[in-house]
Amino acid sequence: MKLNAFERAAMNNPLRAxxxxxxxxxxxxxxAGGGLSGQQVLEVGCGRGIGAEVILDRLGARNVIAFDLDESMVDSARKRLRGRQVQLSVGDVCDIAQPAAGVDTVVDFGIIHHVPDWQQAVAEIARVLRPGGLLLFEEVPRQMLDTWAFRTLTAHPRENRFDAEEFAAELARHDLHGAGGFERHLGGMVFVGAARKT
Incomplete structure (x- = not known):
């Protein structure tokens, strides 16, 4: 799903960046155990490119492949990331245009909770990760999406949502393990974790 006007404003501002x-x-x-030095990283749902900057500048990746469902966000990211080691495209996390086992790490800055068929998104992420590859994720649990503010102001799917434990279980179904140690932040508004492909 694309973001509505409120979500775009909330996600595309200097405080969020x-x-x-x-x-x-x-x-x-x-x-990630200290960073992603020298790795090829896939970012799902790149928005206006802040995540790719973080992956390159703060986590030390060699290069980033990134996509977003929203063409206008990809255009914004292209302007922001001009000249950087980033390949950008319009794309869908449920049908990732990458070969199997082709990337070292996938980073999800809170995109999967926007996807109606989030299980398919997890399956696609598992498909493109090489054996031993890493998924780093930040996600919003069902209980936050069920609050008045999220129901009223955002356009998230209402059915088939997940909590942290259900998300970890779905990762494990696709041989992505290690998410049992996820962390809750911002008063439980988000959970973050890492899972490695076995």
Missing amino acids: AHQHHREARWLRRL
Whole structure:
């Protein structure tokens, strides 16, 4: 699903960018065991390109392949990331245009909870990760999506949502393990974790 006007404003502002560059980068660096130095990283749902900046500048990736369902967001990311080691495209996390076992790490900055068939998104992420590859994720649990603010102001799918334990179980179904140690942040508004493909 594409973001509505409220979500676009909430996700595309300097405070959100600063949070990603500092707090979220620290969380993911720790979960990645110190960073992603020299890796080829796929970012699902790139938005206006802040996540790709974090992956390159804070996590040390060699290059980033990134896509978003929203063409206007990809255009914004292209402007922001001009000259950087980033390949951008319009794409769908449920049908990732990458070969199987082709990337070292996948990063999800809170995209999968927007996807109606989120299980298919997890399956696609597992498909493109090489054996031993890493998924780093930040996600919003069902109980937050069920609050008045999320129901009223956002356009998230209402059915087939997940909590952290259900998300970890779905990852394990696709041989992505290690998410049992996820962390809750921002008063439980998000959970973050890492899972490695066996």
